[in-house]
Amino acid sequence: MSDTTHPPAAERRVDVAGQWTLMWWKFRRHKLALWSGVFVLFIYVIALFASFVAPKDPNAYAARYAYVPPMKVAFMDRDSEGNRTFGFHTHGWKVETDPLTLQKNFAPDPDVRIDLRFFAPAPEPYVLWGVLPMNRVLFGPADATQPFYPLGADRLGRDVYSRVIHGSQVSMTVGLVGVGISLVLGIVLGGISGYFGGWVDNIVQRSIEFLKSIPQIPLWMGLAAAIPAYWSPIAVYFMVTVILSLIGWTGLAREVRGRFLALKSEDFVTSARLDGCPELRIILRHMVPSFSSHIIATLTLAVPTMILAETALSFLGIGLRPPVVSWGVLMQEAQNVRTIATAPWLFAPGVAVVVTVLALNFFGDGLRDAADPYA
Amino acid sequence: MPMPDSADNLIEVRDLSCHFFTEEGVVRSVDQSSFDLPRGKTLCIVGESGSGKSVTARALMGLTREPGKIVSGQMLYRPAPGVVPIDLAAERSGGQLYRSLRGAAFGMIFQEPMAALSPVHTIGTQLLEGVLTHEACSRAEARNRGIDALQRVGIPEPERRFDQYGFELSGGMRQRAMIAMALACRPALLIADEPTTALDVTTQANILDLIADLQAETGMTVMFITHDLGVVAEIADEVAVMYLGRVVERGDVDTIFHAPAHPYTEALLNAMPSVHARRGTRLPAIPGMVPHPFARPSGCGFHPRCHRFVDGLCNRREPEPVDLGAGHVARCLRLENSKDQKEAAE
């Protein structure tokens, strides 16, 4: 009876696998979460290289092209004899103004062919991350003066595609920075609360309850109103993340407190105490590793909440304001009936938010499921 | 296999295999196991953790959980002596038959009554659920029967307990309430899965007495799963010893304790400290550990730990059940050999 489904070598690998290895093995079985993780990473890479990926400056406007619909990008073309050849190009739009309503109507113009290319010249030279002077973008019209609107244009003729890409920078990092601040607050306050217990615990828990009982949107509005109007967009941006994380830490603090309370009575913690470990070592070496994976999972799930909060704040006009480009600010522009009727492509940032939040949630769920490989 | 007169068996399990198809591989939790449940008697299934004893019980109750599956074998259930048996292995666990059997003809009690008792329903509500599902009677009548049932299992103040919740009772009382629930519909078979393991000795003694009394009163058949040979000696009529998913030996309780044929049974009996043994003697322990389910030894699963291991025999071939007469069956290659030799000599 040789029922050994595992070769001995594989079993030994399990024997010496630490928690992160086990977590990774468990996580990678969750395909949706795995691919969501890859996608999230992809978005962050785009955000990092936004100036390079976006063909245009997000604030460059051209009134001529206001509300231009998306231009279809084609990779194939037909040459003069009608054979299919490779040709990266798009077509321009013909504009006709309705003499009665003065509404502009766009129709594809097969005669205006705009050649595209990868590593196209940038319309303006720019400096990536403030250090790298660049004069190329990932792709764009071969002639930088030609119009190119892969996702259409807004009311000032700004490129929606470039704006969504640039918006990811702010929107995705608001999540990260906000979560970072919540993390510190949550771990410190939750840890103190859970580890020391008693009246300290009482104070922290009651504060959490108080914070949670305040209706969110009025609280945001109140705090946002406190941001002086003359502050620079960067300062406003920073304040918004602080506001978000001041509310966001409560959930994490409760999580950390619960873990501490549960771990305090574990035999292995008692054992560490009897082994002569000082308190700090007990916390850092024997307790924290037991929930660090849960914290990471919780954080991942907190990022989409932060992104949504930023979007909501900016959409309501109390968060970031133009000229900052974020997904929330962009959606504010889609805030009227006319948009729905005539320029539905202005919802593109909304799509970006939904897709990103979904991916982050799937990713976080997968992490959470994998977080305790010993269950 | 020669079938003895089987008319008086409530259940006959034949070559039952229940495998778990996990992501890491197939676990053969129960593997070609056979045993009988004589009507009105107590069968104890003994084994260490991972021997497949609980999986067997759950299979019989039709409660095999995913990713487990009964892959072969029969579980023949004969509701009355002499009738044509029903093969439970062929029934769906959620099917009509099982739904009518569970809680009526088959009752089950578990090791952890707290996990089996709902925290949001009173003892009474849970007790009556079975009665009201399976029998037509009024609520008042059912309530009286429920209070009766609690009284019968020795719960003091049954009227008050009837309206209490599981967590308000002590461990022993909870187990009594569980037994009352299992017995509410007067089952023909009570399956008890380590019901006293979590209890103290004095409470355990009371529960064992209770089960024996109720059995004498109702004539039910009991299948009792335990790892404690002391408990087996106290209550069993028949014993089946399991190791790595197989019934390695079965027979009546006296034979198993006083003339065990399988080296595992023998070793297990020797390894047990006894309140009667004087101090200072070294326990004849069984060497080694129970193998990991994915690293089952070749041949006889017990051979690496066996004190009667024969090289070239035990590690080569899987033993088949050998009938030693009077319902005593053991799976050991040495027995096969001696029997072959005997037959050859004759």
Added chain:
Amino acid sequence: MTPILSVRHLKKHYHLKKPSLFSAAQPSVKAVDDVSFDILEGETLSLVGESGCGKTSLGQTIMRVHAVTSGEVLYRMSDGREVDLAAASGKTLKAIHREVRMIFQDPNGSLNPRMNVRDIVGEPIRMAEGLSGRALDDRVSDLLGKVGLRPEYLTRYPHAFSGGERQRIGIARALALNPRLVVADEAVSALDVSIQAQTLNLLADLKEEFGLTFLFIAHDLSVVRHISDRVAVMYVGRMVELTETEALFTRPRHPYTEALLSAVPIPDPRMRSKRRRVRLPGEVASPINPPSGCAFHPRCRFASEICKIEAPQLRTVDGGLVACHHAEDLTLDGVDSLGVAAE
């Protein structure tokens, strides 16, 4: 023999929350209530009783897992000094914890699943002696060998081991600093019969090799008879009997001990009809609100008026200690009169 540990009037009360804001008295669980006994150097003293009797609390209080409510735990150090463990702190406590070690019941809960064997077993050595690297590896390998595990298992994690092997890791950790006294809290209760026997043999071997003293906390009387020199029986926070193993099992002096012995299943079906059983009515009393006088009186078949009024103190009867008003007058059944097992 000299006592290595003397417990004097030890109390451990856990305070509960007041049932209401206005109730005057704060209820407390008297887990350990005025317990005094000695552990002699080199012996195995077992502490038995049913769940809730306070045996685990007693062990943990001696180990100073919890603060002591009142009383003394006098420990004689290897250098001859006598220190009160109940009041020790800081450096002294650390020094005592090198000599007094603990084995836990649950081999799963007492090993951190996120640390490998080297870190688990090596932690006390690292803390006490500051060893690391190869020197630490060697020490841990050595210890693993001592408890019957392969030295190269150093880098494995607890999940790679079976329950019995995990308990051996826990034992190796307890042995790491050459202890003198080991408190084993239900150290074999969670193990299967075949593994339990191995582990008991291992503990016996280690005791001999290292000259250990054991405080063995258990509920399984068969195991207790097998390994102990003396046995103490606890009921609702108090010690009711403490005497030599043989005497306790053959001539119990306390009715509760008799009932405990009588409840142990005998692994011989032929004894079934012959034995006389003592069945206790009712339930174990609550340590929050124990009965007046002797806590056992509501369940005791010998209880008289005095038992309801006055709590009996441990006193010497026939060379053993027993807390029962009627100890001298009772003839109780031990395991032998319940039936000598066919051996």
